[in-house]
Amino acid sequence: MVNRMDRTGLRAVPAEVLAAGDLLAVPDGGEPAEVAAVAVEDDDFGVPALVVATLANGRRLRLATGSMAYLEPAGSDLGGSAVAADHGSAEELVAQTAQAHPDNPALQELAGRLARGINLKSGSNLQDLHQFALTLLVDEGDTAASLTIADLLADLPFDGNFGRWKWIEGGLAIAAYLTRHDDVRSARYSTAIRAADDAEADPLRAKTAAMYRQRQLNEPNVYDPEILRASGAGRSEVERDWRVLRIGVLLYLRAHGGSETLSRDILERRIAAELAAVAALNAQLGE
Template structure:
């Protein structure tokens, strides 16, 4: 069984059900749009349209992100107070799959009109003119039900393909192509199924625009360090994620964020403090990405709460130990390790000093490797 960890994964399963967006409440645990991870709702704010009716909901989550949910959308929430999400799909308004499939299967060749009984060709159907795309939405002000006015910027500009260049200059340049690195890692760990499965899949092509590919890279980095004690290989894999920018997608960022926490730890172990600090700066880049003042304040408040009151899964680990469920215990400890690595790389927590975080990280490493 393969084990990996990111700060927002959850082992085990629970039952989820669909709820309307207007039923979102603090304390609920939602499946994120990627259908794999979940997060707890801390706060919910409602955006009204020009007619005074709910149009959009901002759900502030405990994974340092805000989720936008349109009024009328149905989302998946855990039943009761369960804390373990199943890998269910985010239930939003579905696209017309049938129409999309028909368009995909339609041939690209020119269609010839059939001839009538007299042999004369039928009249060709009129050409459908292309409708120009609607102009990009401009900035506007919207009122929350709290009475606060929020300025919404216009259409988002294109995201950069790489993170901050000045920070990246402090990291070593990659020596190999990603696919070559995957093949080299696979060859260096013969007979290791967990490594082979991930490395072989990634060797076929590393697509950094794919959330699943990023999750595989993160899982491989953790497996190399924790399962195989290959810190050098783990850092090379983590570096493939470290150069990627924050693009506003919580699911994609979860993989990058988790890899940055691990990379900072590995750099510190190697005595490369400036390199570790660079990973920490990259980890904090989303904090300056929000241009809307209201959402930026909400995100900062949630972020500081998560730093000062981190979830280290004490109850879940204690329950697994009592039940003598070693696999379940390891899964929760991997989550605790991911949280500790994040806290250490990010900094700014009032709950733990750096030395205490280092001690706890070593304890969890020994536990998950046992």
């Protein structure tokens, strides 16, 4: 069982942040295996319930949302990718952005994966781009670079694939927040984020989907129990990871126009408070 594994030297992260390329500890205590793909399965009410990680060897591992996954730290080296990438390409943009933040290992790792080639039809590449933009915002406060990367996602249309769309949606949410002082531009992102809302052609299914969506908007999962547990246990790194997930939820809610229970103004104040909380935790972890 997982709780009997030797986790020495492994990093605990929320299951929801697993990404392709991560080296994931397996339940039987064997060598950590590379994650090839990640999917999230909803329960019957449309609420995320399981994170399904497909390993490079074809094995599938199921983790409950809200649980912890254990990763082996993986170093990466951009290896001059900015030079190798085509001029003006997404790969070059990512590499040059990462080079501006050489002391951020998360950005270096993401850029190392993306330097192999960015396929905007690949869910794992879209996930990495979203995480890259979010890390620039949350950890570095580099709003200009974060918006530039988010725009790589925001330009992509909804094609019916909800697995890919959630990362595009995340990019749109970041972009809408970072352009909040430009009403016209921010509104374009907010309109685009609702593209999937009316995708269901069947009237009954569309009505059911709208009901679930409104419930999720009114009663969003912002990881209160997980954050409280991590804070109470003094696990600052775990608390930080849960707060970053919370920021993603709040950004989405804001871009969607808020809800019946959370206005856009309230959401903006909460986002600012969470960014400050993560900055404080980062400073604490860096001491």
